[in-house]
Structures are given as C-alpha cells and as structure tokens.
Amino acid sequence: MSRVPVVGVFDSGVGGLTVLARLRARLPAIDFLYLGDTARVPYGTRSAQTIVDYTRQGIRYLQAAGVDLVVVACNTASAVGLPALAGEATIPVVGVVEDGVLEAVNTARRGVLVLATPATIAAGSYQQAIHVQRPNLAVEGVACPLFVPLAEEGWGDSEVADAVASRYLASVDVSRYDLVLLGCTHFPLLAPTLRRCLPDGIVIEDPGPRLAERVAAMLGPTVPRSGSVSFEVTDSVASFARVAGRMGMPAEGCVKHLPLAALTEHGCTSVMAGT
Numbered sequence: 001m002s003r004v005p006v007v008g009v010f011d012s013g014v015g016g017l018t019v020l021a022r023l024r025a026r027l028p029a030i031d032f033l034y035l036g037d038t039a040r041v042p043y044g045t046r047s048a049q050t051i052v053d054y055t056r057q058g059i060r061y062l063q064a065a066g067v068d069l070v071v072v073a074c075n076t077a078s079a080v081g082l083p084a085l086a087g088e089a090t091i092p093v094v095g096v097v098e099d100g101v102l103e104a105v106n107t108a109r110r111g112v113l114v115l116a117t118p119a120t121i122a123a124g125s126y127q128q129a130i131h132v133q134r135p136n137l138a139v140e141g142v143a144c145p146l147f148v149p150l151a152e153e154g155w156g157d158s159e160v161a162d163a164v165a166s167r168y169l170a171s172v173d174v175s176r177y178d179l180v181l182l183g184c185t186h187f188p189l190l191a192p193t194l195r196r197c198l199p200d201g202i203v204i205e206d207p208g209p210r211l212a213e214r215v216a217a218m219l220g221p222t223v224p225r226s227g228s229v230s231f232e233v234t235d236s237v238a239s240f241a242r243v244a245g246r247m248g249m250p251a252e253g254c255v256k257h258l259p260l261a262a263l264t265e266h267g268c269t270s271v272m273a274g275t
C-alpha cells in the first residue's frame with residue numbers, strides 16, 4: 001500500500017480551521033498537520049516584510065516536519081507572503097487567494113466586494129487578480145478587522161456582529177455589487193450575519209470548497225481509510241482548543257505546544273530550494 005499523503009495547513013491562528021474543515025470533508029482519508037502561529041496573531045495588522053518572514057517560517061517548519069503539500073490557510077499570508085516566496089519551497093504550496101479570485105471571476109456579473117483584513121486589502125491581491133481577468137468588473141475592498149475577534153469569541157452570528165457588519169458595509173454602496181467575497185478564513189463564520197445585513201440577491205462566496213477540490217486534484221486518488229488531524233500552536237494549547245471548539249472543530253487532547261523558537265529557527269535554515 002502506498003504511503004498516505006500528509007497535508008500541512010498553516011495559519012496565523014485559528015481562522016484556518018474553516019479551511020481545514022473543508023479539506024477534511026473533501027479528503028477524509030488524508031492526514032493533516034495544522035500549524036497555528038497563535039503567539040503572533042493577528043498577521044493582518046503586521047508590516048508586509050513581517051508577514052513574509054512569518055509565512056516563510058511556517059512553510060519551512062511544515063516541510064521539515066515531512067508534509068507532502070502545504071496549504072497556507074491565511075488570506076493575509078497568501079496575499080502578502082506567498083508572492084514574495086514563489087519558487088522557494090521544494091513541495092507544493094497553495095494559498096487561498098487564487099480560489100477566491102476564480103469564484104469572483106466566474107460568478108460575479110456587476111461587481112465584487114472583497115471583505116478581508118487590513119493587510120489583505122492593502123496588498124490589493126484580490127482586486128488586481130480579478131481585474132486581470134475581468135477588467136470591466138467593479139471591485140472594491142473593505143477592511144473588517146473586528147470580524148476576526150468576533151469569530152473567535154463565537155459571536156459571528158450575533159447582534160454585536162450585526163452592528164459591526166452594518167457599520168463596515170455602510171462605508172460602501174453595496175448596490176454596485178452582486179457578489180461578496182470572503183477574503184479571510186475567519187469570515188465564513190459571519191456568513192449568517194452578512195446575509196442579514198446585505199440585500200437579497202447578493203451572493204456571499206466562501207472560497208473554501210473550491211480550494212478543497214483543487215487540493216484533492218493535486219493529491220489524486222486516496223485509499224479508503226479514516227485520516228487523522230493533529231495541531232501544533234505557538235501559544236496556549238488550552239486557549240486554542242477552546243476557540244477551536246467554538247468554531248466547530250473539536251481539538252481537545254490533540255493539540256501540542258510548539259515553542260516559537262522552533263519556527264524562528266526556520267527563518268534561515270536551508271530546507272527550501274534556492275536558499
């Protein structure tokens with residue numbers, strides 16, 4: 001029997017758990033190693049160079065751990081970090097921006113409203129990539145930093161979230177758009193709130209399912225079995241497990257603490273091609 005692939009999932013914290021859930025649903029036979037850099041979350045308010053450095057460290061650590069493919073399940077790291085790291089890894093590395101762009105390009109008719117962290121919006125990755133393929137499509141980005149703590153507190157579907165979302169959406173003319181693209185992996189947890197706050201007829205798009213299909217195609221056929229998942233985090237194990245549970249991903253008993261030094265030492269070791 002051939003060896004079962006191991007997929008590494010890297011995120012700045014817990015938002016990538018929504019991506020992991022999509023991956024596990026599509027690929028139940030695969031083993032997953034989830035790396036959450038919870039000691040340095042959030043990435044969305046960091047400088048571009050810091051995001052690049054942190055993303056490089058996470059990918060290098062997972063490669064050294066023996067995974068066969070890395071999913072960067074953080075929109076900020078995908079939008080800001082991955083373009084600067086193109087060609088460094090010796091294993092496949094996929095981000096989440098491409099799938100969101102394809103969903104927008106293939107689905108939107110009038111325009112796309114991208115909701116994401118400040119760093120992702122500032123990078124302009126979604127806006128630029130969409131315009132390359134659909135230059136006449138209206139695209140606008142709105143930074144929604146408070147969505148992240150709302151999701152992690154389990155308040156993604158609440159009156160508080162409604163008030164915050166309404167405030168963010170009031171800054172744009174939503175009638176220009178027929179598709180809202182969730183440009184942060186935390187944001188699917190706010191989909192019910194956004195549905196209440198947006199006019200009927202506007203599609204709310206989560207790129208997660210398309211990403212899961214892309215990873216499945218890259219891995220090819222798998223043997224029938226029950227895959228496993230393990231978690232490593234750079235801060236409190238208990239806090240991660242508690243938040244993961246609120247986000248619908250039970251993690252009690254399978255979370256390991258990873259000293260931050262184990263990541264930072266991978267900032268200069270030569271486990272990547274070309275370094």
